[in-house]
Amino acid sequence: MKVEQAAGTADGIKIVTTGGVSEFLPAVESKVADALLPVRLTRAELSGEIGRRIDDLIYKNYMVIDLERNFLDPFRQRPPTDGRRYIGIGKVIDAGSRFAAYTNDPEVQKRTVWLIDELMKTRDPDGYLGHMKALPDGRQNYRNWILHDQEYAILGLVNHWRYCGDKRSLEYARQLGDYVLKTVPKNEHPEEVCTAGLPEAVLALYAETGDRRYLRFAADTRHGSKGEIACSSLRDWEQTFENRSQSHVYVMLARCYSQTLLYRFEPDDRLLKMSRFMLGELVKKDGGLLVIGSGSDGEHFAYTQNGKGAVSESCVTAYLIRWLDSLMRLEGDLRYGDLMERAVFNALFAAQDPAGRNIRYFTPFDGPRVYFHLDGFCCPGNLRRIVSELPEMIYYHTPDNGLAINLFTPSEKTVALGDGLQATIRQETDYPTSGHVKLTVSPSQEAEFPLRLRIPRWCPKVAVSINGSLPQIVSPGGKYHEIRRKWKSGDAVTLDMPMPWRFVRGRKLQDGKAALLRGPIVYCIGTAQNAELLKTVINPSDLILDPASLGEPVGDSSVRPQGLKVAAKAKIPANKDQKEQTVDVVLTEFVDPNGIATYFRITDSSQAVEDELVGKQQTQ
Template sequence: MSQQRSSVLSLKGVRIQDPFWSEYIRLVRDVVVPYQWDALNDRVPGAEPSRAIRNFKIAAGEETGEFYGMVFQDSDVAKWLEAVGYLLQTEPDPDLEQVADAVIDLIAKAQREDGYVNTYYLLKEPGREWTNLSECHELYTAGHLIEGAVAYYQATGKRKILDAVCRLADHIDSVFGPEPDKIRGYDGHQEIELALVKLYHATGEARYLRLSRFFLDERGREPHFYDREYERRGRTNHWGSDFMITKRSYSQAHAPIREQESAEGHSVRLVYMCAAMADIAAETGDEGLLEACRRLWKSIVTRRMYVTGGIGSMAQEESFTLDYDLPSDTAYAETCASIGLIFFAQRMLNIEPDSRYADVMERALYNTVLGGMSKDGRHFFYVNPLELWPDACGKNHAYDHVKPVRQGWFGCACCPPNVARLLASLGQYLYTVKDRSVNAHLYVGGEADIEVGGQRIRFKQQSELPWEGRVRFELEVESESDFTLALRIPEWSGAAVIRLNGELYDAETANGYALIRRWWKSGDQVELVLPMDVLRIKGHPLLRDTVGKTALQRGPLVYCLEEADNGKNLQGLFLPSRSEAISEFDPNTLGGVQVIRMDAQRLSEKDWGEELYRRDADTSFEPAALTFVPYYAWANRGVGEMAVWVKEKA
């Protein structure tokens, strides 16, 4: 029996019209997706080549040549197609649709008669399909193609790509399963599992749901699949090392998923897996699986997550390490990992509406995900540190993964198309409906058509976030309707003020939501005022990197210091514990952002001399006036130092 879950809105029923977010949606539509199309076709000067489209052309017989890129190069095309699908769901674009149709024709032409499609194996290792799942991302790549196909089908109703991925899924189903003549295994990088659930929803074909659950249930069981596969392959490996095979926690294959106690290994794989676990728990009512989701969620957000919503602290293996190990300067915090955390949060929110999940979803979205893309939409961060000393980059190899500026493209280009597909689908994260309750999770202006009890309700939202905490709703109903509007009260807010049709309303609260139960009529208005004080955030005492330091947050935004405003040697700044914070909108900084100004002290270098160390040295300070800017906007003004955490002084 399935878990009763909330319904996610169709993008066709959501129109974002927001002073902050509309510019990002426009940027994705007008700049990011076209730019990424150019990158996929190797038309971005100075950027690493992709050749992803060319691989498909070669596989389709339209060009000659050899495969180029990573084993998962196809997934960049699939994620681009998914972003296009979401954009077309919100606004018609015949020219973009025509480009996508040509890509779909190319994919279908490259697809083998039995449904298999993967340009790496079609071109480079034909006949060795499904022999190296632990390392080579075959099912991962298939999963992204399925997600792209479903999004495009939902946008256009065109079945060509949907039929193609159904043939692919049917082929996978014929290869994998518990039967003696099938492979009893799973991919090293989770993705197919959540994609199959989407395909199940699009087609109603229960086999796809069962196959998704099979892949999850097999993971980590003994005798171990990776060992059996490795032996059959003659103990060869793809990456020049067997760590993906032997270090099973790297891909969360160290134990059956229901027995896993903490967030381990590659961070993107972990949260993709958790998203699929939550999907299957919701569809099947599997309480053991849901409890495992709750346990892994708690491990991430209470012991292994940065204040920015970044996860995965170590560059080696792009992974989690141990509880409370969250260094700022060597942080990995891959953009894709925060996007996966948002996927996980949304699914948990759909199962059990609790503001804890929406708070993390918001934190990751406003800080790490937005920070992963430049304001011009053409440059991207793969890694999102919380402190930068650019002079050390390229000299101290501990920082080899850290880039002082966003890059035009990557050899492993998973993050740029991931950002595009998330922002293009933002409308799916704002509201959910369960029974006769509408939950508002994120405050983003626009209109949403929501069906409650068989009746269509139009919600018109005006939001001043992230700069001010004022939100206003106006409702249009076909006839008077009784339901509950549940408004999230964010963790960063103080006591919220609610007005219903201009009158103060004392709302009951549950699980972090203010509940307004009534018979609604057209023209009803709800105003929500969320206090947005500047908060001094402290880390847990066991967080070694933040002891004696503070970070600033206002509303959903975490702030940072940049050299552009505060000069060099940010490590010498101390924020007095009683220093007053002045928040103001500055139209001349970073295109217009809310800045925070505070008086501070800077450790003086006067009279120090040339000694590296000095006995009984006097510590003297000079006054300093600090300007903090939103973390998401850093590194848009050239190369310079940056710090989120600042030393605090009594």
């Protein structure tokens, strides 16, 4: 797609500017043109629940975590370790780089630069960067988790260059990348080392430098811990999920994602084979996708639909969203956004403390949830990273100089469409509280171009009106709904997406039960709103809810601004000690940190429906 923007150079590097946001063009262009190109929003352009969550993570987490003690000191001191220690400093740099660009806040920018500068001071003369004492010939890189920290440090440094334009960071990334290329191929047992982010990081380095050594390394080097994934090169990787010890979902999704990146540089349909397989295993009728939009059990792929304990790892949620976005950009199919928003508004945001400070490693939907005790390690870092990426998952350029809308959230953005044309698009909505969305389109001059809208599959029918005209009724199921017309300044498109209650039928361990949803939001029983009831009901999943008793939702700001809850009637089954009782119960949005139960029996099982996201391949 041709997009005309203000252009310039800095030290030979091409720069483009759109709407006041400078972007540094990669040195290598993809051989496969994406069907959707993300539009980057800044803090001034994004609000609503997504904007609030990003702000909380920046100012109540990133800006207050102890970078000295928890991230830098291990690299400075290199204490003795048993090889099982992982810090995660590269993920902090990665998220911080995006946060700096998103906020344009000098304090956020300064903090990220300081972290990079202090980390670079810990390097050895030969380029080694790590929290373990160096061994001859770089053999410390053969142990977990030294290489894992290095790979995400490379990625974070590359993205600091991409988002903040600091050329030093790109040079730091190149130096660390060269150290990795020098040491990793010597390891005779690559199956012993975690390498989840290795190909992703080195491909990013290739994209920004054009150095084909990085491309060859990312594509052809065998890697992968035998306790997580089949050891293979990125180009040749194929496996099934029968061997649970080699079905670590985070690592597999990271590799699927990296294969989509490699595909853009070296188109080969075999590189998308595992993505198609993974997607099929997630969304088939008895697949691994959980109702809250994530999918893992004990960090591994599972078909059981277990909701207790170590399920819905935040790393999995993060890479699932990132990988789905990559597939959506490749194919132009906005139906991937249905899966993305289920994950974002449930598993992802429920893993973030409503107060903003704490992060969960796992987010079960059955039983109590706890916050992780560390700010480092993998899950807090990956959650920060994916939340920092959300501003680029809302609007997209289309190849025919149009716009596509994936996520609904209050926002306003001026976008260059090509041939000197710009258009400002504004979303006014309280989504996901309601399904009412008003889009105002204001081109710099009257012009014809397409506007593509995601029509969520949870909505039976959407009423789409232009400038107050008689609404067109649009059914879900297509890749997108396109409005192609000659636009003039102030044209308004209104979407009314009814959000009826629906009970989604449980599968496997949840068979015979159902989960309550409204729009993209899953509801649960929490301890705070049901304190008296839970004095007598030990297991709230045993309650039998009456679908006919559900009324309209009412406001509940205890969990989030504009949040909702609903009251219902439920039966406590009879047992040897008591007769059947009818009780009142309150269900809150799944992000309720006190949530302990999501699936229930219902009085009329015919009221339950299949989950609209499962039972068929995404593109069918």
